[in-house]
Amino acid sequence: MASSAELCTTTAPRTLCYDRRRPFGARSRCRWARGRPTFGAAPPSHAGEGPERVLPASVSFSSCLRPPLYYNAPAKVTEQPIDRSKRQGQRLDAPAPSRTPILTRREHLALAPPPPANLTAAMHILVTNDDGPPSPESSPYVHCLVKHLQEAGHVVSVCLPHTQRSWIGKAHMIGQTLTPTYYRPGKNVHADEADAVGTTHHRPAPSGDVEEWVLVDGTPASCVQIGLYHFFQDRGPIDLVVSGPNYGRNSTSVFALSSGTLGAALEAAVCRQKAIALSFAFFTRNHDPVIIESACRHSVRVIEALYQRWPTDDSVDLYSVNVPLVEDVERNATMWADMLQNYWSAGSCFEEVDADGAGDAADEEASIREGPGGEADVKDGTDASANAKRGHKHKHFKWAPRLTQLHKSVDESGPGNDGRTVKEGKTCITPLKANFAMAEGAFSRKEFVLPPLAAATSQQDLPVRTKNPAVDGSSPPLIRAIVAYEDPYVQPLILSALRSLGLGDKLDLVTELPSTGDDGVSLASLLPASDTRTLQITPYEAIDFEFAASHPQTCLVNSYMIRKALIRKHYLSSTVDHWAAKNPSSVLRRHVQRSEAFEVDYAEFLDDALVEAFDLRESMARNDEAPADDNPAAREWWILKPGMSDRGQGVRLFSTMEELQGIFDGWEAERPDSDDEGDDDDDDADGDGEENEGAGRGDGDYITTSHLRHFVAQPYVHPPLLLPSEPEPRKFHIRTYVLATGSLRVHVYRHMLALFAAKPYRAPWEHSPTDIDSYLTNTCLQEQQQQQQSGASPSSPPIDANGTSLTLRNTVQRFWSLPLERATLDDIFTQICASTGELFEAAARAMPVHFQTLPNAFEVFGLDFLVDAAGHAWLLEVNAFPDFKQTGGDLSSLVEGFWRGVAREAVAPFFGVEGSVAAEAGDGERADMVLVKDVDLGRR
Incomplete structure (x- = not known):
């Protein structure tokens, strides 16, 4: 029978096409038949298509016996479209192999049925490895995997070490300046084919029509950093990092701890990127292109399925996937497996050599992998140790690990671990955390169910990436939240409110702004990509309105750009006059002097x-x-x-x-x-x-x-409402926190404050014009005066044990705790809600030049109302960026509840996470934010 290598020598011409969805006209290969052999369960009924050969069933690497296959050699090469449902290497017209489990292993205990395959979204995948650019000696697999990922409809960016970096783990070369070169892959993907090795250039191609990879003279972990943050940003955010396929297995802990392939995936994981370390375990020195193609197709299915089912509870940071290079790898089981804990046995991993006897590093790596005692020779478990030397002698030490010891540990282990699973010819998946600990092993020894080969996703089925990935029901991508409010009182309350959204590590918090002088803060400089979903909560002067205006779907800011129609008192007067003139029955006529x-x-x-x-x-x-x-x-x-x-x-x-x-x-x-x-x-x-x-x-x-x-x-409101329970009643005003969202929804926070004057109230003709303490209820002024009298620093006013200013302790109370009739309190709150809602509508409609809403903005305001003796509420002023710290430490929970309402009503809907927030918030908390106005101003 012809060898498998001989069966693949005939190659059809392939046509290149360009996918408009790929930036730079990234190249993808049109799917044309390559004259691959086909397999069937029975001899062909027709003749003339080529000689017929019988291939024996695989029994060495499968738990189930299979009938013989009949090979039909293609008579000639033709160019015709291929149906992806009949993928290369699939057995045509053959019944599905039996899945009868071996009861002593229970290896086919299935997970929940996977979701339909056609839900797999097109991804932007960063590929790296530790074997370097394509090479028949050290890196024979990476080009084939890239090709299959591209054919599956994904955007693939490649950043590799410029040479082999095996066994280097998750290292960076400190002090070295990394230099990129640019690799243009060859036309063919297999090492034994002509034009398989590409060319390397010191400068990138001037045209984006050329497929070009980035090579870095650093480690695999460094390649991840360079690929994530310094190249490929214009192709969109990177969804997944795939490290591999490694030239050799990375099963068991000894291999994994030293693996540059796992090191790159770990680096991606600590950068908060989903990552998969992929390794190909070979059992023969002959690298069969048919088996490699099959392993790459199978790897793509595993990668897509893992990404689609990635846990949302932070239980997994990365996966280690080991794929055996065996026949029928696509049909063999794919298993969850724990990582086998093994150790080096006695003896060194280095071999002493003469100073002049050190060989080329690539040759040495090949001899380790493929030579006696390596992965391709696991039968002989013996290994000669170096002779002992006495005294000091100048010598070199060559890396010569005794891999037979590791293979022996696999043979002696029980079922269910990664080394044993790969040895049996099955793909294994090990979930990991980026902390040298395996993730929860609940799935160990269970099968990872992939979509059937017949239902493999076609490129036509792949949905186009949307601007808001959360709308497809998948877990929301990362949200970069830049929260630097510059107020030590309210900053932790905002952070706590955002964490209440339940996003976990999907919420990336930045709490300090860089020092930029007078130029302002550029939001783009703080983001990994321009379309990163971004929340900015900062002082007004630090908000990047230009960036927000150019990214209305992904950037949410905490202020409107123009709102002087409300916050400047003379504009507020004009706003009410204009609105009342056009609306004579407006409630503002009765609530604004x-x-x-x-x-x-x-x-x-x-x-x-x-x-x-x-x-x-x-x-x-x-x-x-x-x-x-x-x-x-x-x-x-x-x-x-x-x-x-x-x-x-x-x-x-x-x-x-x-x-x-x-x-x-x-x-x-x-x-x-x-x-x-x-x-x-x-x-x-x-x-x-x-x-x-x-x-x-x-x-x-x-x-x-x-x-x-x-x-x-x-006109001065006299007399105001005073509390009869006080022996010397003091004047007070009501502070109401208001949230305005988009264009335009307005919420009033139910838990209002009553702020009292420092002295008992006196009629205006009974006190000196400079005696403001009896008629001004502003707590800032009271605190300032007390500091001047006591000699305290303005930055450190006297406080009590709860962190509350001594001035505020008796001047700030909860509105709903005032000693008034409940009907009176309810009536005042109703008046405040009605006038607040109409006030914002008046500003938006009557003064559109001076109050301009944004669909991707929200803002919190502090509105002050004074109630007269008849129980009538009058609007005093509107404050932007209200001074929350005047609430005091005793009532900080009230401010925190307001910001939770802001996160629930403004932040969560914009980023599409309302469902999880609604589940967390109770009915009472949701009722705290009262919707008083919902108008459509037509701004999108």
């Missing part, structure tokens, strides 16, 4: 600035005309607010023109000289970042020049 907006550059021009503030001027004129001894309660009192201040700065009460002029004259007298030449262009900026509530404006209460432009004056 009318405002008079004006601009002042210098105090001496105040009178000119009030020319168009008709209501304000008329009110102050009436107050001026009232007799001095008249009842001051009859006056109409106003509250002055700078349009761009925060932390209660610049808020004053007045009732006459003289009092108002005195306020501005006092600010101008207190202003430092350095502020005389301020920036007068704040209003022209598109960004809204500086209006963050927690940003601060300095330690003084003066108003800088940049604030001396826009002011609003509103």
Whole structure:
């Protein structure tokens, strides 16, 4: 009978085509018949197609006897499309071999039925190895595997060591500068075929039409790093790293611990990439191309099945797969197997040689693998040891491991381990963690059920990669979450909320931003690929809006770019006026006080600035005309607010023109000289970042020049709602946390806060205009004043044992714990929800230039409401980036619950993980985020 090598010498011409889905016109081979022999269970009924030969059934490497096969040699080479359901090497018209188990082994205990094969998605696969570029002596398999992966519809990128690096493990060469070269593979894939070895070049090809691999003068682990992060980014994210096929088995622990193939897969695993180490175990020195092709086809099926069924519970980081090079490898069982724990026996793994006797490293490796005592010669278990030498003598030491000792340990082991499974001609899969420990061995000695060969996936069945891979029901890919909020109070609460999504290692957290000077942070520099699914939660100034705008499907940021229609008080007044004019029945008419907006550059021009503030001027004129001894309660009192201040700065009460002029004259007298030449262009900026509530404006209460432009004056709400249970009632306002998502959904967080003034409330005519502690409820100002009185540092205010500021301990309470009737609390909350929802719609529709939503953004706001004595809620202001730390340590759980709601309502839906989050959150927690507005602004 002709040898198997002789049966494969006839090769048909193959045509090259280009798949438009592959970047650079990556080359794939059209599937044409190559004149391969076919096998059948019975002799052919027709004649003239070639001589007929009988092949004996394989009994050495299978647990089941099989009938003889009839070989039909092809009469001639023809070019015709091949049906992938009839893959090369498949036995045609033959009944499926018996799967009767050997009861003493129970090796065919099946797993759950695999999902349909046509669900396997096209992947971007990085291939590396430890054997180097294709070579008949040291790397005979890699080109064949790459070809089959490409034919299966996958995008394949290749980064290999430039020479053989076997037995090197997971090493990097410290101090060495790695240099790439570029390998263009030959036309044929097998070492014994013409044009099998490609060419190496020092520079890459100028055209992307040339298939080109990257060779690195480093280790296999270094090749993984270079391939993942420095090449191939324009081909899309890498889904899987395949290391191999190794020239020889990597079963049992002694082989695995030294394997460069496993070392590369381990490097990928610690880079949070799925990885498979693939090794081909050979039993003969004759490398049959038919068997190699069959092993590569089988490996592709195993790789696709493992990726498709990859555990989502972090129980596995990588797989070690050993495929025996035997006939019928595609039909033999594929088994789960534990790794056999074995050891070197007594004696050295090095052989002493004369200093001049060291040979070429590649030749030495071949002799180890294929020579006496190697993998291809396992019958003789003896090995001569080196003679003992006395004294010191200059000598060299050649790597000469005694592999027969390892083969003997396999022979003596029980069933179910990887070495024994490979020896029996079966493929074995060992799940591993990247910590030198095997993963849970629950599947040991069970069969890994692959899709049937007849149902193998065709390229036409492979779905095109979508921008949101989570929509196909597979486990979500990695999410790079950049969380650097620069607030030690709220940063850990945000991280805890994100971890509550239950993504495990799918969530890659980055908690520090690089120092970039005045250029800002480039989000692309923090990502492994431009289409990495990205969440950015940072201060406004650090958000990369340009990157977010160009990646609306994969990048979510924590702020809208423009929202001054809400957060600047004079714009807020204009927003409400425009909306109320078009909607006379709007609830905003009843929950936002009318405002008079004006601009002042210098105090001496105040009178000119009030020319168009008709209501304000008329009110102050009436107050001026009232007799001095008249009842001051009859006056109409106003509250002055700078349009761009925060932390209660610049808020004053007045009732006459003289009092108002005195306020501005006092600010101008207190202003430092350095502020005389301020920036007068704040209003022209598109960004809204500086209006963050927690940003601060300095330690003084003066108003800088940049604030001396826009002011609003509103009728003062008197009397406010006071708590009757307090002996000296204090004024309070309600802080409401609000989430705005996309374009546009608005949620109100049910757990609100009540922030109290420092002193008992007094009517505006009963205290000095500078005595703000009785009517200002801003806790930031109270804490600042206490620090000044106590001499404490602003960065380290006095706190109690729970980390709560001593100032906040008595000034911040839960809204729902206030000593008011439940009906009163419910009514106030209903008013707040109604006015909040309509306010955001008013900003989006009436002021679209100054409030621009983004479909891939969310933002949290702090809205302040004041309730009057009649129980009517009035909106005071809207704060972007609210100062959460004013909540205090005692109520930090309230803030954490809000951020869990943000993660649930904003982050999870964007990245397609709502199901797992909904399962984790209870009904009460889901009800905390009250949806008050859901409008479609048409922005996608």
